Amino acid sequence: MPLTKSWIAAANDPTGPFPLNNLPYGVFSTEELPPRPGVAIGDMILDMEEAEAAGLIALTDDPLFDVPYWNELMEEGPAVWAALRERLTALLKDGAAEREKVEPLLVPMADAELHMPFMVCEYTDFYAGRHHATNVGTIFRGAENALPPNWLHIPIGYNGRASTVVVSGTDIVRPLGQTKAPDADAPSFGPCRRLDIELELGAIVGTGSDMGQPITLDQADAMIFGYVLLNDWSARDIQAWEYQPLGPFQAKAFATSISPWIVTKAALEPFRAPAPAREKPLLPYLQDTGPMFYDIELQVDMAPAEGEAKTIARTNARELYYSAAQQLTHHALCGCEMNPGDLLGSGTISGPEKDQRGSLLELTWSGKEPLHLSDGTARSFIEDGDTLTLKGWSQGDGYRVGFGDCAGTILPAPSFPK
Template identity: 50%
Template sequence: MPQHSPLDLAEGDPFGPHNLPYGVFTTSDEPQRRRVGVRYGAYVLDVHALAEAAGSAHAAVLSAGTLNPLLAAGRAIWSAVRAELVDALTDPARRVTVEPLLVPLADVALHLPFDVADYVDFYASEHHASNVGQIFRPNGDALTPNWKHLPIGYHGRAGTVVVSGTPVVRPAGQRKAPADAAPTFGPSQRLDIEAELGFVVGTPSTLGEPVPLDAFADHVFGVTLLNDWSARDIQAWEYVPLGPFLGKSFATSVSAWVTPLDALAHARTAPPRRDVPLLPYLDDSAAAEPGGFDIRLEVAINGHVVSRPPFSAMYWTAAQQLAHMTVNGASLRTGDLFASGTISGPRPEERGCLLELTWSGRDPVELPTGKRTFLEDGDEVTITAWAPGPDGVRVGLGEVTGKITGR
């Protein structure tokens, strides 16, 4: 019987040559040597070793223990490297070279795939914003007056972006319920998740020069799953008038994999209909390709699925977020990360955070391990996702996982 080759994937494998997400890995025999790899089935391909063996002109940008040199190289190089990888993984004549460079996923440790420069979090889901507005302003307008005129966002902490699997320590801070006379200090009692997508910037921009909508693909390398953990009680007391701070800055988890935009070409979709006219720099009505992405997320707590948020329902696109983020002249740096904000759909089972799923604790979520309003110590949250690919195959986006530990 012929020996199975790691290059022979099962039909429809979501991590085939149509995908090839990038990550950074180490092996037990060389734990200090971080290498750039791409996921192929249940394996990781050492892309620098492959580039060296093939005499690739792009070996240098793949030689570091981070994706940043590749990110900085620009779209022409991204496309060229991707084409070389697809050729190597699909050409039968190259199997003898490629097979030894594939390492089982079970035998590697995965690391933060890129050095994060700046981090910005947006608030781009109308369904999420409307639900939150109804929760906190039951007798007022669900959306603030500016919401449909610009993508609302805030600057986060790049230094607390962590890779999937990193434990999340329950944050402490000031808390004050409406009926309390004064704030108290202690661990958050309303610790929440936020199911999001992160967009990874590759090519930088010049200070003072905005990035227009049609330059999105020139600057953004790819996407990663993201969980922007949120301490709702700390945030509620601190956020007026300047917005989120300690309630958000303690941890943001990202997947170990960055899926290149090229892998999502078949997932492009039109955003929801806009019912308020947009200023010219945000008006994408004449865009060459639709700005939305049909990406289906799944949120599980302790292995039990609690939500399936659809990214296609997001009101503001990533290109609009990038355009707004730079319209004042702010520059981009290689490794900048900007996140979509909580992804929620129109149905209750599509809400992307516990604040919405439980309606601020009124309606607990039923789990096999017991009811939850917000996260308890020991809870593990896993977000997975996929997008449509060519010929009906799925594009897997991996997962982002975090387990809550007490203080």
């Protein structure tokens, strides 16, 4: 599919993230405007609250965009999602008849502050990247026991904390917790010393399912509204002490960052990719029914407090072993009710090469092989003042579908209350 041209010049930049082919959804504010839904187009944001109030957008009898989140639209389902995309394309394409009505509703992106694009109902994080799972298993259990016995049969996941999912640009406070050195007799208390990232893709559930009712893979795919970049910050030393037998807890609960723009499933349709080769056949309910993965280029940049950013990893979302639809299907299999606004993290996305690893745990092989930043300093894990930025895009014919950055800067741990 080639570039669809817009009357907004910046939207036709072949290297820009927000062409008319994208139309991602976010929430923005300015000095004059309180937070409200907006659509990114080139270097501008279309004010959806004002567009609806002006009658340019009329999808339902009741307003959808008078609240600072996209959940109201999500709940309407795929037919309304498609109608909105069609209407936005008509308003913003080159030669649009209603251009004069739309122009006053555009806000320069440079003047806007971005907020959480949706209300997170529940958050579940998966472990669906085979290269990551193999690397981590090798580090902790040896190559012969790298993958758990169930890994090639089910998407492994755990329930996370929706309350600490934050938008890109939010500072992240280094967590406190219990850790235990291998040669220590007892645990100690203090700031995390092995702070890490996880390069992930987040799938947003748009329509829900009923408690007690499983869903098929195709139903799950239809339920997904869109995707964001996701960084599931991880306290590796806290995790190592706490995770047996029930898995991560405080090591993951302190923060999860997402990119500010929801890239819709419709925008990613041209970039669908086939499933990887299956070493073991999946049970029928998980068997692939078509290409449900995506060709999304991914990148991790790391910058010290006083220094330039350096790219430390590049990979692709095609490296996942389980798709978001498979994760969602398995999640609901037991009868778990899924709700609009549920967020599913893919798990760390790593490739087969060293520079394709999506976490510092892998990149430095648990600290044994430090990497060097632009200022010449070495890192095994993240230090205070460091900024980590995830980037992602799908490359089309003369255009890119971009996600916007997912960034966070680490602040020192707090003092424990006395």
